[in-house]
Amino acid sequence: QVQLVESGGGLVQPGGSLRLSCAASGSIFSVSTVGWYRQTPGNQREFVASITRAERTNYADSVKGRFSIARGTAKNTVWLQMNSLKPEDTAVYYCKATHDFGMEYWGKGTLVTVSP
Numbered sequence: 521q522v523q524l525v526e527s528g529g530g531l532v533q534p535g536g537s538l539r540l541s542c543a544a545s546g547s548i549f550s551v552s553t554v555g556w557y558r559q560t561p562g563n564q565r566e567f568v569a570s571i572t573r574a575e576r577t578n579y580a581d582s583v584k585g586r587f588s589i590a591r592g593t594a595k596n597t598v599w600l601q602m603n604s605l606k607p608e609d610t611a612v613y614y615c616k617a618t619h620d621f622g623m624e625y626w627g628k629g630t631l632v633t634v635s636p
Contacts, residue, residue, distance in 0.1 A: 522546045522617045522625040529613060529630030532605055540600040540630060542615030553618040554598045556589065558611035558632075565614065569600060583609075605634045 528540040542554060555570035569579045569589040577589050588601040598615065612629040619625070 522548060522551060522619065524615045524617055524625055524627035526613060526615050526627045526630040529632045531633045531635065533636055534606060534634055536605050536634070537601070537603045538605065538632060540602065540613055540615075540632070542598045542600070542627060544596045544598075544617060547619070548596050548617075550620045551617045552620050554591075555616045555618070556598075556600045557614045557616060558609075559614065559629075560611045568613070571598060602632070605632075607634045610634045 523545045525543045526540060528538060530538060532538050544551065553570055553572045556568040557565045558568050559565040567580050568583055569577065569587055571577050571589045571591060579587060586602065586604045590599050591597065592599060602609065610633050612631050614629045615627040617625045
């Protein structure tokens with residue numbers, strides 16, 4: 521079992537920055553990939569960024585060059601640094617951990633609102 525808790529969301533003006541945190545507990549050593557996803561009302565959850573155990577990163581085209589994903593030094597935290605935020609980045613952001621055996625775990629999400 522892996523438990524995930526997201527934090528760091530809030531209200532920010534266009535062009536501003538936020539850093540989201542995903543804190544993991546439980547069987548974190550068996551997690552192969554941690555990803556960030558986002559969802560707006562009436563839409564499907566979409567991929568934002570991910571990082572593997574080998575530190576390989578992947579980004580959605582819509583956030584490349586603006587968002588950055590990284591692991592904390594303690595390895596149980598994954599950060600999503602979001603710069604140059606746009607109103608279309610407004611969403612609930614979720615953290616997902618994928619276990620070595622394929623199981624997926626989700627956090628409850630944190631709301632990001634980009635508005636003047």
